[in-house]
Amino acid sequence: MLIDSHAHLDDKRFNRDRDALIKKLKDDGVEYVINNGADLQTSLASIKLAEKYDNIYATIGVHPHDTKDMDETTIEAFRQLSSHEKVVAIGEIGLDFHYDNSPRDVQRKWFREQLKLAKELDLPVTIHSREASQEVFDMIKEEQDGSLRGVMHCYSDSVELAKEYLKIGFYISLAGPVTFKNSRVAKEVAKIVPIDKLLIETDSPYLTPEPNRGKRNEPSYVRYVAAEVAELRDMSYDDLVSATNKNAKEFYGIK
Numbered sequence: 001m002l003i004d005s006h007a008h009l010d011d012k013r014f015n016r017d018r019d020a021l022i023k024k025l026k027d028d029g030v031e032y033v034i035n036n037g038a039d040l041q042t043s044l045a046s047i048k049l050a051e052k053y054d055n056i057y058a059t060i061g062v063h064p065h066d067t068k069d070m071d072e073t074t075i076e077a078f079r080q081l082s083s084h085e086k087v088v089a090i091g092e093i094g095l096d097f098h099y100d101n102s103p104r105d106v107q108r109k110w111f112r113e114q115l116k117l118a119k120e121l122d123l124p125v126t127i128h129s130r131e132a133s134q135e136v137f138d139m140i141k142e143e144q145d146g147s148l149r150g151v152m153h154c155y156s157d158s159v160e161l162a163k164e165y166l167k168i169g170f171y172i173s174l175a176g177p178v179t180f181k182n183s184r185v186a187k188e189v190a191k192i193v194p195i196d197k198l199l200i201e202t203d204s205p206y207l208t209p210e211p212n213r214g215k216r217n218e219p220s221y222v223r224y225v226a227a228e229v230a231e232l233r234d235m236s237y238d239d240l241v242s243a244t245n246k247n248a249k250e251f252y253g254i255k
């Protein structure tokens, strides 16, 4: 059984068949899905899904794209929601200087506030970093006082930076792009991350792995990520899956 450690099943692209898809997860070999919030509304939607289905857990947070619409009341709402038994992390949070959907200063402010909130609540963080590699790392490192636990979601930076994240105790999560022929760096990263710091995910409905590239992504396709990473590491599929499952359960505190 697989764990998809990062998905967005509340996305409108699942409106047509969300319930059917979730009910079929077990048959498709998926034990749990960690569903990530991206603003207050999707965080609430994520919790709703987690309440409805045993095999879904929720994260709450504001994606850098949407930080322009957040304020202190959002942080206070997350503080309240964090005591929900199926809320397992703050995320996804970070910086995105590719789209710049929110002003950079606003992104920076709320990224830091949410890192601080995660420490206050003793929850791990799921991090989105796009074209802001060094700044994301620097901010995390500044906030790392030994109590910050986090995962770099859909890691797409260099091997060198991956090593820096590992040094400060962070996990590295690989997604569909590791299956792409031209993803040379992600394939290198897949080989060097210590097995106890590795997670796998889909980021559904985005980033569909080969051989389904072009279709909507879904949690069961995490098996393609697992197969590719196992091959790159020269280990069996079963060993890779059991190790990453153990990591996901420990990281998110799932019994």
Ligand code: NI
Binding pocket: 006, 007, 008, 036, 092, 203
């Ligand atoms: Ni995501």
